[in-house]
Amino acid sequence: MRILLIQYQMLGDVLTSTIIADQLKITFPDAHLDYLVIAHADALVQHHPAIDGLIKVSKFDFDKMSGVISLSRKLKHKKYDLLIDAYGKNNTALLSLLSGAKQRIGYHKWFSSLAYTDVVKNTPDPSIYKTGLALGSRMLLTSPLTKDVQWHLKPKIYLTDLEKAEGKKWLYQQDIDLEQPLTMVSVLGSNKNKTLPYAYMAKVLDRFVAATASQLLFNYIPSQKKEAQAVFDSCSAQTQQQIFIHAFAPSIRDFLTIVSHCTGIIGNEGGAIxxxxxxxxxxxxxxxxxxNKASWNVNEDDKRHLSVHLKDYRPKLYDNLPPKQLKAQAIKLxxxxxxxxxxxxxxRFIKENYSSVMISSK
Known part of the structure; x- marks a missing residue:
């Protein structure tokens, strides 16, 4: 049996959808499973035991119908028995239809009856998924295939011992003391409306460093150096001394090997978290x-993994604001x-996870 899983865009979504691969290998242990992803996302799924092969694409493959048709011809040669479209947009729906796969599963949308043989309503059970409804959405796509859906599955990243050793070596080369706490900071969101204001983030980091004396690494890419520097400049002198602002990972896989040695990760919600x-x-x-916090607060237990949202503290701000307007009002909020x-x-997070190094907050 040959299976194709599609989730070609967004790093967080590519990672989250690996739980579909886990379920498919439980249901069909002898199947060959390929995962179609955007090329730079392959770092998230390397060495994943449920994934046998990767089909790496670029966004240009989906920009025009001709690109989708060309890609579908390549897929047809692989003769897939089963296809699951976790991305669920009209371009991947068209690809699914043209792929030649015998069984095609996707979410219920206006084009679903044309593209898929099995259509699933994206309504995960909140009694099962008290946190991370995005996980429930993925697992629902496997429900036409088995009555034994493993609703507890969580995304995992797999690193080799050699990779972990390389990550430790890199940290030593940056003069980081691994005997002391080390924290990765998701200092910038994917865009401005997903980024806590720089001065606010600086105050969070000041509080954090005063309580933990942790060394800090900033997660950013070279093109974002100006923005990262702005957060750094807003921090207190004490906090600045703990930030290794020029130490950034050259690739996603390198970032993962570094994070594996961190005491914790804090900051803006997104791929890094x-x-x-x-x-x-x-x-x-x-x-x-x-x-929507309920969709992406995966694995939250208010101890090891804890999240905060403006609505938690000031719910009245949301009373008369339709959901469609929230994004437009993000900067104001x-x-x-x-x-x-x-x-x-x-x-509370510090007490749970940094208790051995905690000092008095100022």
């Missing part, structure tokens, strides 16, 4: 005011998300 959780690193997540609101939860 999801990667940290998939490596089982304690995470303190700050959600954007317009993002962020101004209401003052750091002091989250300090109690931050202190």
């Amino acid at each position: 999801n990667m940290g959780k998939a490596l089982d690193i304690p995470a303190f997540t700050i959600f954007s005011p317009w993002i 962020y101004q209401q998300f003052i750091p002091e609101l989250m300090f109690g939860d931050l202190d």
Whole structure:
């Protein structure tokens, strides 16, 4: 049996959808499973035991119908028996239809009856998924195939011992003391409306360093250096001394090997936080005011993994604001998300995960 899983965009989504692969290999242990992903996302799924092969694509493959048709011809030669479209947009739906796969599963949308043989309503049971409804959405796609859906599955990232050793070596080369706490900071979101204001983030980091004396690494890419520097400049002198701002990972896989040695990861919700959780690193997540926390607070237990959202503290701000307007109001809402609101939860996270190094907060 040959299976194709599609989730070609967004790093967090590519990682989350690996639980579909886990379920498929439980249901069909002898199947060959390929995963179609955007090329740079392959770092998240290397060495994954449920994935036999990767089909790496670029966004240009989906920009035009001709690209989708060309890609579908390549897929047809592989003669897939089963296809699951976890991305669920019209371009991957068209690809699914043209793939030649005998059974095709996707979410219920206006085009579903044309593209898929099995259509699933994206309504995960909140009694099963008290946190991380995005996991439930993925697992529902396997429900036409088995009555024994493993609803407990969580995304995992797999590193080799050699990779972990290389990550440790890199940290030593940056003059980082691995005998002391080390924290990765998701200092910037994927865009401005998913990024806590720089001055607010600086206050969070000041509080965090005062309580833990942790060394800090900033997660950013070279093109974001100006923004990362702005957060650094807003921090206190004490905090700045703990930040290794010029030490950034050259690739996603390198980033993973580094995070695997961190005491924790904190900051803006996004791919970096999801990667940290998939490596089982304690995470303190700050959600954007317009993002649905219930969908992406994966593995939350209010101890090892804890998240905060403006709505948690000031729910009345959301009373008369339709969901469709939240994204447009994100920057304005962020101004209401003052750091002091989250300090109690931050202190609780520190106590749970940094207790051996905790010092008095100022």
